[in-house]
Amino acid sequence: xxxxxxxxxxxxxxxxxxxxxxxxxxxxxxxxxxxxxxxxxxxxxxxxxxxxxxxxxxxxxxxxx
Amino acid sequence: xxxxxxxxxxxxxxxxxxxxxxxxxxxxxxxxxxxxxxxxxxxxxxxxxxxxxxxxxxxxxxxxxxxxxxxxxxxxxxxxxxxxxxxxxxxxxxxxxxxxxxxxxxxxxxxxxxxxxxxxxxxxxxxxxxxxxxxxxxxxxxxxxxxxxxxxxxxxxxxxxxxxxxxxxxxxxxxxxxxxxxxxxxxxxxxxxxxxxxxxxxxxxxxxxxxxxxxxxxxxxxxxxxxxxxxxxxxxxxxxxxxxxxxxxxxxxxxxxxxxxxxxxxxxxxxxxxxxxxxxxxxxxxxxxxxxxxxxxxxxxxxxxxxxxxxxxxxxxxxxxxxxxxxxxxxxxxxxxxxxxxxxxxxxxxx
Numbered sequence: 001x002x003x004x005x006x007x008x009x010x011x012x013x014x015x016x017x018x019x020x021x022x023x024x025x026x027x028x029x030x031x032x033x034x035x036x037x038x039x040x041x042x043x044x045x046x047x048x049x050x051x052x053x054x055x056x057x058x059x060x061x062x063x064x065x
Numbered sequence: 066x067x068x069x070x071x072x073x074x075x076x077x078x079x080x081x082x083x084x085x086x087x088x089x090x091x092x093x094x095x096x097x098x099x100x101x102x103x104x105x106x107x108x109x110x111x112x113x114x115x116x117x118x119x120x121x122x123x124x125x126x127x128x129x130x131x132x133x134x135x136x137x138x139x140x141x142x143x144x145x146x147x148x149x150x151x152x153x154x155x156x157x158x159x160x161x162x163x164x165x166x167x168x169x170x171x172x173x174x175x176x177x178x179x180x181x182x183x184x185x186x187x188x189x190x191x192x193x194x195x196x197x198x199x200x201x202x203x204x205x206x207x208x209x210x211x212x213x214x215x216x217x218x219x220x221x222x223x224x225x226x227x228x229x230x231x232x233x234x235x236x237x238x239x240x241x242x243x244x245x246x247x248x249x250x251x252x253x254x255x256x257x258x259x260x261x262x263x264x265x266x267x268x269x270x271x272x273x274x275x276x277x278x279x280x281x282x283x284x285x286x287x288x289x290x291x292x293x294x295x296x297x298x299x300x301x302x303x304x305x306x307x308x309x310x311x312x313x314x315x316x317x318x319x320x321x322x323x324x325x326x327x328x329x330x331x332x333x334x335x336x337x338x339x340x341x342x343x344x345x346x347x348x349x350x351x352x353x354x355x356x357x358x359x360x361x362x363x364x365x366x367x368x369x370x371x372x373x374x375x376x377x378x379x380x381x382x383x384x385x386x387x388x389x390x391x392x393x394x395x396x397x398x399x400x401x402x403x404x405x406x407x408x409x410x411x412x413x414x415x416x
Contacts, residue, residue: 011173014230018128 001055003048005031025055068108068118071135077101092226094143095216095241102142110138113148114155115415122155123162126169128224132158140217145210149192149416153207153270154214156413157182160272161215163409170405171274172225175232176306178403179239180215181275181315183388184246185258188268188413194246198392201245201278201317212242237277245390251320252389253327260333260387261410268413273315273386274406276306283322284395289329292322292397293336297343299399300378303350310362310404311380316340317398319391333387341382345375 004012006028016024029044036044077084084101088094100106111118111134118135125132134155141154161168161180171178184194195205203209225231233240249256258269283295300307300314307314318326326336348356359376360367366380378401379385386408 008232011230011232014224015127015173018126018224 001025007031099143102139113151125223130222141214144214152415160411165407175234177237181273182244183271186268189246196246196248212244248390271410274403278398289326289331300344305401306404307378312404315386315400323389337382
């Protein structure tokens with residue numbers, strides 16, 4: 001799977017398609033990733049880890065149309 | 066003999082404005098009018114190339130389109146190239162596809178980076194590339210259209226449409242066209258391609274993942290050390306990717322600046338060594354958060370050399386690139402690079 005910010009989701013989908021990685025689970029986090037304070041990053045990480053676990057143990061989040 | 070073309074054809078009105086508008090609406094242009102790539106024009110373009118039009122030169126990220134010679138020729142027509150320029154465009158495509166150039170990242174990064182094509186050898190005079198006054202500016206067909214053709218290849222074969230797959234936060238003007246030649250005749254030093262292992266009589270293109278140029282005006286210094294001091298001072302901008310990551314910053318000397326340095330007996334290697342030692346950004350010029358990041362990014366250099374309170378803008382003296390080009394005047398331009406990219410050179414075949 002891969003993780004990207006929500007602003008980059010269409011790009012990530014295109015890239016996955018170009019790489020023939022059809023069905024690659026793509027998890028989004030709020031944009032931006034950079035320039036955040038440590039407490040903000042910790043909050044995003046805390047909220048994201050369960051989603052990563054879910055993505056790695058269930059059906060793809062994104063599927064090629 | 067008529068060449069069989071593999072490209073699909075479109076039926077469009079026999080009207081330049083209508084064709085340009087259609088191509089623009091499809092996202093196939095840079096926003097400027099194009100030369101319609103009719104089959105006749107594509108065949109004439111291919112006549113400038115000795116090889117097989119179906120040859121695959123490589124696969125262009127981001128969308129991994131196959132860059133056949135024919136597809137490159139279609140884009141060269143659109144850009145306004147003369148047929149004799151096609152071997153140069155093909156060589157540039159070969160060069161940017163070398164892994165060290167990291168085209169995948171250059172194509173899609175948020176950084177303002179574009180492939181800069183630098184020409185050396187007999188091709189410069191033969192095809193009329195500008196290496197004198199205003200060589201980075203407008204006015205010379207070879208520079209303008211070869212650089213534009215490369216951009217069209219990246220867009221139409223690689224799928225680097227701005228805002229979608231080309232994620233540059235700002236981009237820069239070199240993304241329209243970025244092509245220049247070295248002024249070998251007025252350089253006191255060996256040409257770039259010879260420094261990189263080619264023979265003087267070979268025609269070579271070197272590609273650099275380049276930011277926009279920044280002018281360094283020093284018409285007052287009268288010594289090598291004086292000019293290089295001005296240049297080193299300009300190089301230590303904390304926000305450049307070379308400060309963050311190292312890489313290969315490019316200095317574009319006017320012949321007058323290069324001559325002033327060489328007259329004091331400084332070789333290229335001497336000048337590079339001076340800049341490597343002097344162009345170091347003190348840690349206090351970075352924000353604490355940025356300094357922490359750079360300590361990670363440059364950990365290998367710091368491990369090797371220790372922390373002297375400042376970080377150089379290249380990992381070694383040899384990594385600083387020199388080019389001598391331009392007309393009269395005491396100017397040098399600093400072209401910082403993406404950092405995650407290294408220059409690649411290819412001989413131009415089939416001229």
